[in-house]
Amino acid sequence: MPQLRETMEKIEHTTISTNGINLHVASIGSGPAILFLHGFPDLWYSWRRQLLSLADLGYRAIAPDLRGYGDSDSPPSHESYTVLHVVGDLVGLLDSLGVDRVFLVGHDWGAIVAWWMCMIRPDRVKALVNTSVVFNPRNPSVKPVDAFKALSWELTAPWAGLQIKVPVKFIVGDLDITYNIPGTKEYIHEGGLKKHVPFLQEVVVMEGVGHFLQQEKPDEVTDHIYSFFSPVVLFLHGFPDLWYSWRHQLLSFADLGYRAIAPDLRGYGDSDSPPSHESYTLLHIVGDLVGLLDSLGVDQVFLVGHDWGAIIAWWMCMIRPDRVKALVNMSVEFHPRNPSVKTLVNGFFTSHNTRPPCIPKSVFKYLPDPPALPAWFTEQDVCFYADKFSQKGFTGGLNYYRAMNLSWELTAPWDGLQIKVPVKYITGDLDPTYHIPGTKEYIHDGGLKKHVPFLQEVVVMEGVGHFLQQEKPKEITDHIYGFFKKF
Secondary structure: HHHHHHHHHHOOOEEEEOOOOEEEEEEEEOOOEEEEEOOOOOHHHHHHHHHHHHHOOOOEEEOOOOOOOOOOOOOOOOHHHOHHHHHHHHHHHHHOOOOOOOEEEOHHHHHHHHHHHHHHHHHEEEEEEOOOOOOOOOOOOOOOOOHHHHOOOOOHHHHHHOOOOOHHHHHHEEEOOOOOOOOHHHHHHHHHHHHHOOOEEEEEOOOOOOOOHHHHHHHHHHHHHHHHHHOOEEOOOOOOOOOOHHHHHHHHHHHOOOEEOOOOOOOOOOOOOOOOOOOOOOOOOHHHHHHHHHOOOOEEEEEEEEEHHHHHHHHHHHHOHEEEEEEEEEEEOOOOOOOOOOOOHHHHOOOOOOOOOOOHHHHHHHOOOOOOOOOOOOOOHHHHHHHHHHHHHOOHHHHHHHHHHHHHHHHHOOOOOOOOOOEEEEOOOHHHHHHHHHHHHHHOOHHHHHHHEEEEEEEEEEEOOOOHHHHHHHHHHHHHHHHOOOO
């Protein structure tokens, strides 16, 4: 307990004038903002443990005393306590703090306010974790009893029938009286809640927990909040590579508070390998990634690509910019589709022969001994790659090249479109792709910026070759993190 009191002293307390009243606000930390809304009979203090924990995890945690509570003003008339008044307070609070959009967490009456904030001002909410009280849409034919006039039934008529369309996680205790109201369990678990909250991604029923769950099980509730709000980074590998090429970044970004995801792209590693090269167009691969994000319940990601993964990342930003917050791409710059040039590769790469290339065994005795492994690539790494590629060969990866003509045909609708997400581009000065004739001029003399207008930074790493995320893992992690944390 003394330790909690000591850490509680780190929480800052301020008074903010908003919407005609003064609100007391407790806050701590820096980074993405999480706004916590308490219930009845409660205060900002009910979130004390979440404030401290999530601040340590890299968030700016904010918990006001809502109007009528604690050190905030208490207007005398009950008519000053509608959801429109309280949501108005919160919008003014965010404006005062210079916060555009927040992660939102509500409990009890705070949950009701949170539902309505997502209804009225979804533009100010990134995602919502709500607890204890489900969303019940306004019934246009049934007016609440006088005791619940604070719901402002009359004033919320403009939003009748509107769905809540922000990503949502709902948490309740199995001993919570709100969960045991007749019909509530069926409404939550049999599709009723999902009907009105279509982006509901997860429902958690905590066993043996009552109504004040954030105080009864503070660590578990913090973990639930953090796992839902933590930003996602999606890493895309190249050829001949696997998810494993991002092993260093996966660990580092997890430690930095991110959810780090690196799939084996189709045709690689433990992912399926469709036999036809026609199944490896850019639309197929981007489609895989959109489906992956949907299955994980992820709306938007920070995107990182390398080699063929960079090409795919460029096109994901072109086709589905709504799913990408920002992009760090490496080794392969963006070249727009040239409508007058159909093919870049003929012969071997456009062959319909999907078998891997064969080298007669007799040739191997004339090959020189392989050079010593570089310091950044160990025997264990070699064995990992060798094991995976010995199972499938290189056919899947080569099919990306064989599908280039078909990709060219299918991407005609995006002719002339610019890539409009924030971008950082990194390459090594020893990377062969950087020395293709005309590439340096295209990158540095405005060509790349013309097609990628939100390009914010170009980094050329000295003494680094093609596999830069493995050659210089810490430096690459720092470059990626330094760019993404701005968003």
